Amino acid sequence: MRQISLRSTRARLAAIGAALLTALTVSVIGAVGASASPQGCLVDYKVTSEWNGGFVADVRVTNLGAPIDGWELEWAFSSGQKVSHGWLANITSSGADVTAKSYSYNSRIGTDKKTSFGFAGSWSGANEAPEAFKLNGVTCDGTVSDPENLTAIETVEAMEPGWNVGNTLDAIPDETSWGNPLISAELLDTIKAEGYKSIRLPVSWSDYIGEGPDYTIDQARLDRVTEVVDMAIERGLYVLLNVHHDSWQWIRYMPTDHDGVVAKFDAVWTQIAENFKDHSELLVLESNNEPQFEGTTVEEGDAYNDELNRLFHEIVRGTGGKNADRLLVLPTLHTNADQARLDALDATIAALDDDMIAATVHFYGWWPFSVNNAGGTTYDENVEADIVGTFDRVGATFVDNEIPVIIGEWGVLNYDHNRPGVHQYGELLKFYESVEWHARDTGGIAMQIWDAGQFLNRETLEWRDQTIFDYFKSGWTTRSGTTSFDSIYLDKSEAIGAESLTLNRNGLEFEGLWDGDTELAEGTDYTVEGDTLTLTASALTRLSGDRSYGVNSTIEARFSAGLPWQIHIITYDRPVLSDTTGTIESFAVPTQFTGDRIATMESVYSDDGTPTGGDWTPFKEYWTAFQPDYDAGSVILKPDMLNGIEDGRTATLTFHFWGGGEITYQITRSGSSLTGTAL
Template structure:
């Protein structure tokens, strides 16, 4: 079991103490021994998982006196159940399971361990159990008398910041809605409804981040009064979410660049507005449950100052927010408060500046927040970074390692308040190669989980269709949901390209097992035959010529078949068998406002585009690289059969100088094309 899973088991103990102890008081938990000086630690690990089922093992280390006969008990958070087990006798009552010793493993010395395993059933979300106990003693790493039901309620504030933030995992942003300028629906999303929030909870999310832009609803100074209707609409959404058992993180959002960025230039007025807004929000929500957390400001940015001065000003904003909320009384006295770095950056210097603020505030109920959209060239597809390569993963690993080392290991929880990739959107298809995108998502969830941080998916409507309440891409959602508990296996690529004519030969790809076992290839419900259809040598998976010939069928351009590599856990890795030949581009003349190159794609898809002048220098807006940014500078229109050069790209091209474009396709094909701009007209030559 990796460390984050162990943490998740432990952090729930206090959060569910009241529920577990209530079970004890009503006699629902099993009988416990009267042995004194008991204590234990637990390791719980889901070894493999599949729809509706999973295999798990449990290791209990006895920290107390020797045991002769043991009873390990726990409570399921999502109604899971044991279907078959080994090395223990299992009984189930409601959400509780008891695993008791057998004759051969009843004695456990001090420092010794108990190990057993089981197959289980799950539906919805397969979360770790709550509150493991050994002979009545909670396995929290301490030693003492067996735990019994208290005579009074647990003390207020017994849930720590680390525990609360862990319980928020995973989280989801209601993006581009209450933060939209011009009204809640101005940016294309419908009004937030109770049904939406119920759907989010039902899909396995435990929290929402509720971005709110307040400026359009704030009056003039010195009062800066918030429109009551706006305040009550925000409160309505917060209350709906809490009723769905979703924790809520509420903030100031686009205010960061609309007016707060002027803090260096109009310090006193901006700070007065900021404090006035937070004073009103704090007062409105001071009696709300602790499951509502407050975030001082989204992505703070400050005009006209260097980052070092920006750190100082963000420190001032965070302290001001902290003082206002804590001083408002009620539940705000110990409510979870979330403070960002400058730009919500994870650079070490930014983290260090925020850590200094935390050290000085010395408040146990605060958390840090950063955002993560990955290595920028990959995130937007520029500079030729079209794959989830070692550089992209290193950036990811280093990001989560830094926040872990700076905050988590020091006992301060971290929320990645937004994460995704920057340019992914259902209205801009093809910017990221699909398999490389899924590898990014799979790895990001693992590395975040491995370093003990909570993540909140940024969704502005590109993932969950809020009109239909359906995922726009169910396969991507499968990766998100699976990644909350386990890894998925991947491979070096997800497409095998075959020519339209000529002999078909075998093709090999490299398996990325990610700690899992490879279990074979399937096409739909049919398993492919090892030996005849594929071979495996180490991590090299080879599809035979015979199998590819059968799968390609009549070899029509495009995807001919889809197979999947299955592993012992996680989402199967899809491999498309595609027939494609090098695309063919044609000569064209057109206006700079709407220039398109006639293109026969012939089954292939575009990866990126280079642009160079005759002297070898780079052409286009991104003159630091020959590879231009996908979509904003160029884009394919597969239905129309064209490659579009945007007005933004052509505006950056020198008039009268020929530019050689090299289009790179996912099959590996490269096609050259020359354009020359003259005034408002572009001439394209396919050569």
Template sequence: MHPLSLRSARLRLVAVAAAVLATLAAGLTGAAGAQAAQGCEVDYHVQHQWPGGFTANVTVHNLGDPIDGWDVEWDWPEAQRVAHGWNAAFTATGDRVNAEHLSYNKAIATGGSVSFGFNGTWAGVNRDPFAFRLNGRTCDGTVGEPTTTPTTPPPTGGESAMDQVAAMQPGWNVGNTLDALGGETAWGNPLITEELLAHVKSQGFNSIRLPVTWEEYMGPGPGYAVDPARMDRVEQVVDWALEQDLQVLLNVHHDSWMWLNELGTDHDAVLAKYEALWTQIADRFKDHPAELAFESVNEPQFTGAEGAAGDALTEELNLVFHEIVRGSGGGNDDRLLVLPTLVTNADQPRLDALKATIDGLDDPMVAATIHFYGFWPFSVNIAGFTSYDAEVEADLVGTFQRVHDTFVDAGVPVIMGEWAVLNYDHNRPGVHQSGELLKFFEAVGFHARDKGVTTMLWDAGQFLNRATLHWRDQHMYEYFASGVTTRSGTASFDSVYLPSTGAITAKSLTLHRNGLEFQGLWHGGTRLAEGADYTVSGDTLTFTAAALTRLAGNRAYGVNATVEARFSAGVPWRVKVVTADAPVLSSATGPSASFAIPTQFKGDTLATMEAKYADGTNAGTATWTSYQEFWSNFRPDYAAGTLVLTPEFLAAVTDGQPVTLTFHFYSGATASYTITESGGTVTGTA
């Protein structure tokens, strides 16, 4: 990120302008005594700024009589725009923005204040607004009668499904919490709090998906009564989120594989339980505002029923859900209802089946939902897919294109209810190369905007640390936040590797501009000199030997410097200058339950591992490829200086047969190693 642009501005009109406004107000409003005294000041603070985007906070100080309901209005001087905000309801017409109170912050006492914030976009110059108006009166630091400055009221009610789903972008899953088996904290996350939801809103999210697993809290048939304490807790979290101006998507989650999957084999009993569950949910929440939406079931799946048979069972659940909710009255008459495909899969046959269901319902307040975790081999790092290559990109582009063409283009909104990559977790470091992961995230943001799809990040604790309310990787979060409104430039890789000794030569990367202008390289706050430090020829960026020698410093193993490639918008692309030599593996003998190869990594990082028998056939758990799955079969322990071979991998190796392992590193280096597993003991030879 660029150096932060930190500035505050207390905005007042000059005294002459204030006097003119006061005179006009007196002439227009008549008897002064009949009007409440109004007056205000505004503190406008740009907290963070990067190319094309910024975060701002607005604090309004009430200098006049108490206020019960406020509307703050301003005009942008340079065509800036609010992308998403918090603690206020935002509407815009051209350069004019209105921020209106929410239910919990509508009152401002005399001498009191209210604050709200937003993420915005800009191009050229990011100047402060000309002036702010509170309920139509200019905030110039004076107190007097109301002025008649026109305001633009926000729209009221009657949103279409397309409008509501668009307003939910971006969304965030409160994963592995109310859906966890064994209790809300059983899967490692803390209890959901108001503070957590306020923080999620402050980070630019406009909606949450609230996964809830109900099975453990349901009584026996025929009533299948939900434990009142469980229903109360779910409602409490829903209400907290709505109070933070977060839309909520509430669902039936792991029940999909705990009992709903037996619909095809125990039809009547399963359907009766499903009907009872949704009847209770619909009744409890029927008087909640429209910002609460329902999702029929997470990832519907059925024992022994795939393809068209699975589609038919999915349709049956969706239709029963729709009938129950619509028939429950209250706000459920026109509440947004979200229907999944079979296993929320986005293959064309699954999309076509759901489209037929939705067409048959003829209900304008219905949306479709699918999940997306990317091209599976890349998502888990298997079969050698360690980079965001053409095949990974084609899978991503095709998914968004299909859902757009099937649904969005036909007026049916789409919610990508879960998206991320599989196996990415702070407890499993190294599965994905950081730069390649950022390219994937950047592309999802772009295609979501381009194809009109609302996305909801699946976060089970791997992105946001809910104990500290800090992102585990701030740079990654910046890609999420920026990607809502703009593209970011990238490059063919995020590192250049240098040897620890000998001459350093120039190194090149290919720029992926993504429609942006390349603006140069920075090291910290210092701009590198084009020509002396780097050259650009077409899309080829070349670091000179002199610049790399300076950046490498004492050439200690590992990252010696980080350079930013900045573009005309989005998040800068980071390039690490790394010193590394070929890793060295040592012979070892140990038990199959805990075998590890002594390894000198020498500054390098592991990409993947191949495993083959002497006859060239594949060894390990995945016999269809020589490249085994990262972490579940092998993993590096850089601190311990070992490469761990998991018991699962070794159990899949034929006893007594030598296996040649080839370890591939991101510098391009490889290292070969031979193991033989026999009788619970592994012998390894470098």
């Protein structure tokens, strides 16, 4: 283990009176939020009245640090308590998790000033006080933090969770070129209010760099980037600033234009570093996004990446000011997390001998699942192994040696609000839940979700899918339980029988099933044996109602913490595909879906079974090769996929449905014309 000198953390402990140390009182001190000043707080939780099944609690918050404007207190009940209503704060609950937010009239708390709120709730069995609180997303752990004196590990932990302002200042050529509006104070206020502690600000500088030898950055561009950085810092957000698409626009040519690329890289980073050298420690700098070098082996790429990372470090540190000990972030080649890439970066960091450095990689999961290709339709052992392996490697290589890690981008590659169905919804939620858990379990990691507009609608400042964001937010503090699948498909042509799912408890207690506000009866409606959850035929008959095609009802599996897991009861018949004709540019298979949904599709030549298009797998990429249109009743086959079928040959397509199994279909190509035949 490399020995690294750690900076001391400025801390102040508040005295806690003996009167507060009762069974019904919890007092804790902690950071209120990231800003340029020391922050800390005292939380006093006290049950003031209690009776059989009900109680009233008072919560008092004392600000021990710099004044704050806007607060959010989070905690989790450990013994099943529920908040019924509150006062002097907007209190919401999700399972065991509770959040209390300030109103406009009590959002400001001065130094050594107090605010308080209360609520009424219910309990059964026990009424234990919460074990810990988070105020504005920071764990109340008995310390008062100051960004000026944080270690690298502490800085990165203060940046968790993080959010990418993707496809904006990195868009080419302009900030709005890729469909997002200008970054505004309202956007950053929203991100802050939702609990994010940092933003990653990708910036593409290429179109704003003048000719050599000076490579002067356009002043208006530098001013705009500075404006956004300042807006974020004013709100107490950490900012990770980088050079982004420059990596493939000009840095990639370093093997054939070594001196030219190095001179340009030097000039660009010198100007950025000089511009920001006196900025708050909340600004963090990242060398290069997804480094790549044309025409090289991975070992040669490692060497070029090492050279640029060292140059970046030398430039920034050499500008002085707060850059002398600002946190610097160095990427692996391609921001890849394979062990060889981690080892190469580890060698760079060891040689620099600087205790304010973090490593960065990106994580988009097991590729077949991330894009829905090669049959990767579910959260299976391959997806799990990829997650576990990645966090085990970065933990052992870096975090265990006091080098923090920033997952600068994470998510799944083909998820987009404009491409519904690419990922089965429940399997997608399992992925998000598991990734955040393994990051928290590893420690010393900040996760920064990649959002190019697919999660937060930048126009309305609302989440496009509230459930997905709820899983993000819940994952910052706790696990959520799931089942082996989120749907039970009932064949309309058959009598309804009992159906079973496997409980994935994720360390939690299973608390039962609910249909809206009605709790289902164990023994009558369902049984649990070990991890097998079985819904009875009578319950499914009731839940399927008139058995119309599609989702008949949705029930919830609830656990002792985290979010409830939705299970959809779906009626379907075997889908029917019909004959048709078309062209390579326009071909759609008429389809009666009858309540079912497509999971994936295979395409092979009928005569020899080899994949069409010369692909390594018969499974085609969802949305890129095919796209179901459930409203129109068709499956659209895309030109790129159809062009892969050789002229004069016939391909057999196998559509895999979530409920109805496999259905085959044939396509014969003649020039640009196609004939489709149902089998």
